[in-house]
Amino acid sequence: xxxxxxxxxxxxxxxxxxxxxxxxxxxxxxxxxxxxxxxxxxxxxxxxxxxxxxxxxxxxxxxxxxxxxxxxxxxxxxxxxxxxxxxxxxxxxxxxxxxxxxxxxxxxxxxxxxxxxxxxxxxxxxxxxxxxxxxxxxxxxxxxxxxxxxxxxxxxxxxxxxxxxxxxxxxxxxxxxxxxxxxxxxxxxxxxxxxxxxxxxxxxxxxxxxxxxxxxxxxxxxxxxxxxxxxxxxxxxxxxxxxxxxxxxxxxxxxxxxxxxxxxxxxxxxxxxxxxxxxxxxxxxxxxxxxxxxxxxxxxxxxxxxxxxxxxxxxxxxxxxxxxxxxxxxxxxxxxxxxxxxxxxxxxxxxxxxxxxxxxxxxxxxxxxxx
Amino acid sequence: xxxxxxxxxxxxxxxxxxxxxxxxxxxxxxxxxxxxxxxxxxxxxxxxxxxxxxxxxxxxxxxxxxxxxxxxxxxxxxxxxxxxxxxxxxxxxxxxxxxxxxxxxxxxxxxxxxxxxxxxxxxxxxxxxxxxxxxxxxxxxxxxxxxxxxxxxxxxxxxxxxxxxxxxxxxxxxxxxxxxxxxxxxxxxxxxxxxxxxxxxxxxxxxxxxxxxxxxxxxxxxxxxxxxxxxxxxxxxxxxxxxxxxxxxxxxxxxxxxxxxxxxxxxxxxxxxxxxxxxxxxxxxxxxxxxxxxxxxxxxxxxxxxxxxxxxxxxxxxxxxxx
Numbered sequence: 001x002x003x004x005x006x007x008x009x010x011x012x013x014x015x016x017x018x019x020x021x022x023x024x025x026x027x028x029x030x031x032x033x034x035x036x037x038x039x040x041x042x043x044x045x046x047x048x049x050x051x052x053x054x055x056x057x058x059x060x061x062x063x064x065x066x067x068x069x070x071x072x073x074x075x076x077x078x079x080x081x082x083x084x085x086x087x088x089x090x091x092x093x094x095x096x097x098x099x100x101x102x103x104x105x106x107x108x109x110x111x112x113x114x115x116x117x118x119x120x121x122x123x124x125x126x127x128x129x130x131x132x133x134x135x136x137x138x139x140x141x142x143x144x145x146x147x148x149x150x151x152x153x154x155x156x157x158x159x160x161x162x163x164x165x166x167x168x169x170x171x172x173x174x175x176x177x178x179x180x181x182x183x184x185x186x187x188x189x190x191x192x193x194x195x196x197x198x199x200x201x202x203x204x205x206x207x208x209x210x211x212x213x214x215x216x217x218x219x220x221x222x223x224x225x226x227x228x229x230x231x232x233x234x235x236x237x238x239x240x241x242x243x244x245x246x247x248x249x250x251x252x253x254x255x256x257x258x259x260x261x262x263x264x265x266x267x268x269x270x271x272x273x274x275x276x277x278x279x280x281x282x283x284x285x286x287x288x289x290x291x292x293x294x295x296x297x298x299x300x301x302x303x304x305x306x307x308x309x310x311x312x313x314x315x316x317x318x319x320x321x322x323x324x325x326x327x328x329x330x331x332x333x334x335x336x337x338x339x340x341x342x343x344x345x346x347x348x349x350x351x352x353x354x355x356x357x358x359x360x361x362x363x364x365x366x367x368x369x370x371x
Numbered sequence: 372x373x374x375x376x377x378x379x380x381x382x383x384x385x386x387x388x389x390x391x392x393x394x395x396x397x398x399x400x401x402x403x404x405x406x407x408x409x410x411x412x413x414x415x416x417x418x419x420x421x422x423x424x425x426x427x428x429x430x431x432x433x434x435x436x437x438x439x440x441x442x443x444x445x446x447x448x449x450x451x452x453x454x455x456x457x458x459x460x461x462x463x464x465x466x467x468x469x470x471x472x473x474x475x476x477x478x479x480x481x482x483x484x485x486x487x488x489x490x491x492x493x494x495x496x497x498x499x500x501x502x503x504x505x506x507x508x509x510x511x512x513x514x515x516x517x518x519x520x521x522x523x524x525x526x527x528x529x530x531x532x533x534x535x536x537x538x539x540x541x542x543x544x545x546x547x548x549x550x551x552x553x554x555x556x557x558x559x560x561x562x563x564x565x566x567x568x569x570x571x572x573x574x575x576x577x578x579x580x581x582x583x584x585x586x587x588x589x590x591x592x593x594x595x596x597x598x599x600x601x602x603x604x605x606x607x608x609x610x611x612x613x614x615x616x617x618x619x620x621x622x623x624x625x626x627x628x629x630x631x632x633x634x635x636x637x638x639x640x641x642x643x644x645x646x647x648x649x650x651x652x653x654x655x656x657x658x659x660x661x662x663x664x665x666x667x668x669x670x671x672x673x674x675x676x677x678x679x680x681x682x683x684x685x686x687x688x689x690x691x692x693x694x
Contacts, residue, residue: 325569
């Protein structure tokens with residue numbers, strides 16, 4: 001694969017696909033079609049996870065593929081046989097769900113996943129299975145009392161306008177329970193950045209998809225998980241099925257290198273390289289594998305950074321306590337304005353993450369020896 | 372047992388990095404590699420029993436609240452994020468231990484807690500304690516001079532591991548039971564989540580510290596005997612088995628203090644519902660100041676709890692799975 005410092009049309013497509021928790025069909029279909037075209041055999045489990053066994057190349061075909069364990073029954077750096085590696089990225093994105101329709105045809109809604117309600121006003125959205133255009137609105141500035149203007153915006157103040165004449169007209173097109181996604185196009189942005197929606201975690205999906213189609217020799221199992229944003233639900237069942245020796249979660253994470261944020265509160269920095277997790281609200285990254293990941297990055301002069309907070313979490317939170325406990329690590333892409341209608345990532349970070357991922361996988365199956 | 376409690380409490384063991392605690396435990400038991408195992412989360416298991424024949428699992432926690440360094444300022448001080456329930460309200464002036472051997476002092480800088488490692492500037496601090504460095508509170512255990520039978524330290528919940536070790540030492544490795552030393556309990560009982568699935572025991576005994584200085588534990592007294600937790604915030608001890616435990620305690624002339632309250636006990640709660648679930652009895656040591664840097668337990672309580680567990684384990688060995 002060549003450089004991805006320019007916006008890859010496939011990343012743009014992945015970002016713009018609609019995939020609310022439990023409704024990841026568009027993303028799953030996009031991936032499945034392309035992976036089948038690449039002669040792989042993806043399948044979907046009962047939760048909706050897309051699981052892709054990747055057989056690897058000739059180099060490792062003749063090697064022992066029994067699950068590699070050492071004296072304490074856990075696969076650790078230095079083991080010699082080829083481990084069962086699971087790579088996971090989640091397909092779902094945060095969004096909204098229609099909760100009701102009022103007499104004037106305006107839609108009331110709730111959030112799906114963690115969203116700061118204050119950033120929603122005046123954002124274009126796509127409503128329902130057919131992507132009906134809508135606009136999140138609130139009472140105009142001129143009609144608000146002074147006291148109202150000083151209050152924080154809450155969901156109670158917001159509604160979605162789909163241009164319906166009245167309630168009956170709206171109900172012809174939209175039903176309570178319909179999902180709502182942000183209508184944000186993905187575009188190149190500034191110096192080597194991209195802006196778009198759902199980089200959390202389509203950027204991880206993109207990395208995993210590129211890895212599957214890159215011709216890498218190392219065998220592994222890819223899982224595009226579902227319902228991460230509402231409780232890490234898909235990752236658990238996929239892990240129970242695969243029972244890997246090592247799990248690597250590919251994610252997007254908070255980036256707070258913005259004005260007004262003191263240095264000690266900057267979780268990650270855009271352009272600082274992929275972020276590694278020590279501990280977050282859901283998991284403590286396996287220390288031995290994290291140190292190995294750092295060694296690979298340092299050996300190959302790939303910039304990286306720590307995720308410098310214990311807040312937030314990802315599928316590793318479920319994976320590491322499933323199937324008797326799975327050593328798990330995360331490689332995350334810093335993203336500004338995560339969990340909002342638009343976010344920003346560095347294409348250079350993406351490129352570094354991809355390079356690191358390939359090198360790390362080879363390192364793992366080579367027994368943890370740096371080459 | 373006092374020396375063992377002290378060495379366990381002093382060991383460096385933030386969540387996920389409990390290696391030093393495991394080493395201390397294994398060194399004390401002098402076990403060969405075949406008689407213990409661990410899992411991906413760092414839980415340590417000691418038994419003579421094949422996996423499918425364990426009927427009873429005894430569990431004690433081994434980690435402690437930790438932290439990791441997140442950034443530095445121009446004065447060479449380190450900002451950090453907690454791993455688990457770090458006692459923030461009591462940190463001021465306490466010592467920190469970073470990477471196991473670098474010391475620092477917790478101080479408040481405006482709204483934030485920082486660790487001063489004595490670095491003259493940011494560059495020196497970054498060199499010695501880079502971002503990502505893991506640490507804990509540093510507080511060496513002390514036997515209390517006023518009452519020689521009590522001990523204080525930073526991780527007195529490891530007195531429960533000392534109790535469990537005492538049981539293993541005196542009864543030998545379990546034929547039908549496993550001693551489980553649980554890692555990563557501080558962040559919401561994560562180690563416990565995988566234990567039940569691994570062993571699938573029918574019976575569980577969890578060991579916890581119960582705070583006698585909290586509102587919930589006001590009726591408890593340190594030195595008045597072990598605690599039988601009948602009910603906590605999210606668990607109930609099995610009433611029939613709890614009765615059996617009481618009967619064993621009476622037969623051994625061990626006073627039991629009973630506790631029922633809204634205390635959060637993540638390890639026991641997670642264990643009870645992990646795997647296919649198990650009948651649980653939660654036993655504890657009364658302790659002072661469990662949410663502070665220094666906690667205190669009584670040696671006589673620990674010894675009595677060990678005697679009670681030995682009686683229960685011998686009963687398990689004699690009756691197999693028919694507890």
